């Protein structure tokens with residue numbers, strides 16, 4: 343929490359910054375307006391086919407694409423937990439906890455860069471890093487590929503979808519990416535409203551929308567059809583308490599510092615996730631994370647890269663207080679400042695945030711085909 347003279351200073355700054363905003367119409371400052379979501383982009387070299395999507399769906403739920411055949415994509419992207427994982431820090435590979443909050447895979451097809459700091463440039467490239475990462479799937483390519491070869495239904499599907507004589511692991515990621523491109527939601531109350539259905543939003547939600555685009559200025563970063571500018575900011579999310587208290591969480595936290603190649607001094611003393619810094623090694627990127635979409639967030643609590651905030655009201659109160667504090671305060675975005683929303687306005691804004699989500703997306707978990715020994719080729 344901000345206290346004492348710092349608070350006065352910040353509200354003085356906020357006043358100066360806020361004045362022109364009240365005068366400006368919604369969506370000014372060249373922010374793209376909120377917009378209905380269309381179909382996701384499909385890469386030319388991985389076209390969608392029903393058979394490929396179905397194969398990808400099975401693989402997404404199949405724990406054999408991982409180290410000890412216990413951890414599927416769906417273990418951490420659970421449809422009953424918003425296609426994410428509803429702990430602050432995600433579960434990890436057995437014996438570990440992850441160091442970040444698991445993101446929903448709903449609508450991930452629209453992002454230019456994936457992960458909290460944009461570390462993967464496509465779903466096809468993201469999937470292997472998830473299946474192989476030591477604190478995620480911890481799988482090994484050749485082992486996973488051999489497993490696929492011993493499942494006749496997969497042999498048949500890889501042959502017919504990709505022309506593989508034997509299943510190729512690279513094509514498993516392509517199939518999963520195709521499946522993920524079907525996990526989209528384009529008919530939320532907000533989409534319907536923006537397409538002209540005026541009654542799709544309640545009076546309260548409309549008041550919330552005006553705040554979102556005006557006094558609360560969320561539109562500055564959460565804009566366009568996905569409600570994200572896909573840029574990186576430090577908004578002052580406090581460090582995860584579990585990095586202080588929980589040995590397993592500390593192990594992963596230290597491991598990640600090492601894996602991401604920070605200086606020895608940082609490795610020893612850093613107590614918070616430096617975010618974009620690990621990619622760029624620029625001090626001014628410390629504590630910055632990709633603006634996430636607000637779509638489907640009704641089901642994806644807790645929020646932020648480390649799950650520090652447990653519901654949408656807490657999120658709005660966090661912004662209303664001018665963000666929070668972390669180790670990288672020098673990089674706090676100047677756009678984050680006390681908002682002066684009263685209790686009614688907080689409720690209106692939360693009601694509007696709920697309009698970014700339609701009904702929950704659920705499906706039956708596919709029945710997974712069993713291993714079969716291969717006939718002796720000499721016979």
Ligand code: HEC
Nearest residue numbers: 415418432434435443444445450456457458472473478479
């Ligand atoms: C052990 C848990 C775990 C497993 C297993 C796992 N994930 Fe994830 N996933 C996460 C976490 C945590 C993040 C955020 C990590 C980060 O940004 O550093 C994430 C991020 C993602 C994202 C990025 C979404 C966005 O908004 O950018 C996608 C897509 C995704 N996972 C798909 C998959 C797929 C496909 C698989 C299986 C091949 C998989 N995940 C396996 C935990 C997991």
Ligand code: HEC
Nearest residue numbers: 558560562563575579631632633634645646647661675677
């Ligand atoms: C300066 C850019 C910026 C502004 C302004 C901003 N946000 Fe965010 N928002 C972000 C970033 C960046 C994150 C992720 C931060 C992190 O994890 O450390 C985020 C995270 C969120 C999340 C969590 C989503 C998730 O999947 O965990 C919600 C909800 C949210 N913002 C709502 C709002 C609302 C409501 C407003 C207006 C009161 C707002 N934001 C203003 C950049 C911004």
